[in-house]
Amino acid sequence: MDFTYSEEQQMLTDSLRRFVASAYTFEARRRNARENGSFDTHFWSALAEMGVLGLCVPTEYGGFGEGPATQAVVQRELGRALVQEPVIPGGVIAAAILKQFAPAAMQAAYFPPLASGENVFAVAYLEPTTRYRADTAQAQARKQGTEGYVLNGAKSGVWHGAAANIFIVSAVLNGTLALFLVQRDAPGLNITSYPTMDRLAGADLTLADVPATLLTTQGLDALEVGLDHGIAAQCAAAAGAMERLIEITAEYLGARKQFGKPLASFQSLQHRVAEMVMQKELALSMAYVAAQGLDAIDIAERRRKVSAAKVITARAARFVGQQAVQLHGGMGMTDELEVGDYFKALAMVDVLLGDTDLHMERYTEAMAA
Structure with a gap:
């Protein structure tokens, strides 16, 4: 590629x-x-x-x-x-x-x-008791009529769920995980929206005999493919956010003076910015690795590359975000500067679409395979 x-x-x-x-x-x-x-x-x-x-x-x-x-x-x-x-x-x-x-x-x-x-669209696959594991879903689906289905259960932490008008919902059908399409205005669907740390709006879903359209009975495979594509995109977006945050930080250090000199002239601060750049470049490289992994014929190779990118990008995102706040000093803790927005968004990279623990486990399994 x-x-x-x-x-x-x-x-x-x-x-x-x-x-x-x-x-x-x-x-x-x-x-x-x-x-x-x-x-x-x-x-x-x-x-x-x-x-x-x-x-x-x-x-x-x-x-x-x-x-x-x-x-x-x-x-x-x-x-x-x-x-x-x-x-x-x-x-x-x-x-x-x-x-x-x-x-x-x-x-x-x-x-x-x-x-x-x-x-x-929004993807509703997380549940209150299953954490990040898609294969342990408790929501149930049953057939109703000749072609229709109804869903019962609960979904939590639906990313961008407040804005969606169509949900891709995972549920167990005849002992197998399947994916269904659910309209926002479907009867029996209750949506609870809430703000998240990074100024987005998530949602929890409660499903009580909600009519749904079957998307695929290969629910686990389909969900994994979709989430892997999402992770690759998330890694690239995180690398872009780090890139811009480093620019913002460098501009601040060049404008702010201490002892009559710009902060950017102090060698120790230059080293910290250099470390931020190195972490950003590492994250960008891993975003390319994840994108390359999506075209892999071997499923284990795809899982290995995507999970490795997720772990390393999340680690780099947290480092760059924390360093940017610290280099801004007290101003970095205020709500007046956009550095805080970037910090919050980068902090969420670890928990969206599976955290580090899950992807380290997935990476280990893929390596063994």
Whole structure:
């Protein structure tokens, strides 16, 4: 896989960076989180018009049919701007699941509105008693009528669940994990939304005989593929966020003076910034490893590369975020600077889509295989 930017990728990167720099400023992001629960319909529509949401959607359904390499390029730019909209749950995770596991009729029905931004997807696979393990789901599904299904159970920690109008829900059907599509306005579905630490809006779901559409009976395989695509995108976004946070920190050190000299002139602080840059470069490299792993034919290789990238990126994200706050001194602890927004977003890299403990276990199993 070639990660050198093609001419088209460079053009997309440049236009996307200019767009988010002007339309997604610090003030706009704060206002968005405060007034809209981190989901701006106008910005969402703009992302759809630029092709971000349909990047991985097949061309026959109104998308661009791009692969993991281009997705990494786009997510790096979105991470730099700390874009809060649910691009990864819908444009990456849901798109990967639908592309590889949904029947053709379902793809034709759901891909075009996904690419246009009309449908906002979220994946509900976590439960209060199962932590991050997708294979221990307790929610139950049963058939009703000739083609319909109903779901019962509870889902927690649904990433961007407050903004979604369609949920991909995991549930046990005849002893096997399956995935279902559930509409937000489905009867029997209760949604409890709440703000998260990084100014996003998650949700918990309670399902009581909720009507659902079967997506696939290969639920565990489909969920793993989708989450792996999401992790690869998350790693690229985190690398972009670290990159921008280092720039912000360097600008601050160059402007702030101590003993009549800029803080940037002190060698000890230069060394700390250099360590931040090294960690960012390591994370970016591992984002490329994760993207490369998505194309691996061997499942164990894919798991190994993706989990390794997740662990190392999460570690780098925490280091860069903490160093940035410390180098800003007391100002780094205030809510007036955007360094705090980046710190919170980078801190969440470890807990979203499986924490370090889970992925270390997964990596070990993949190595043994």
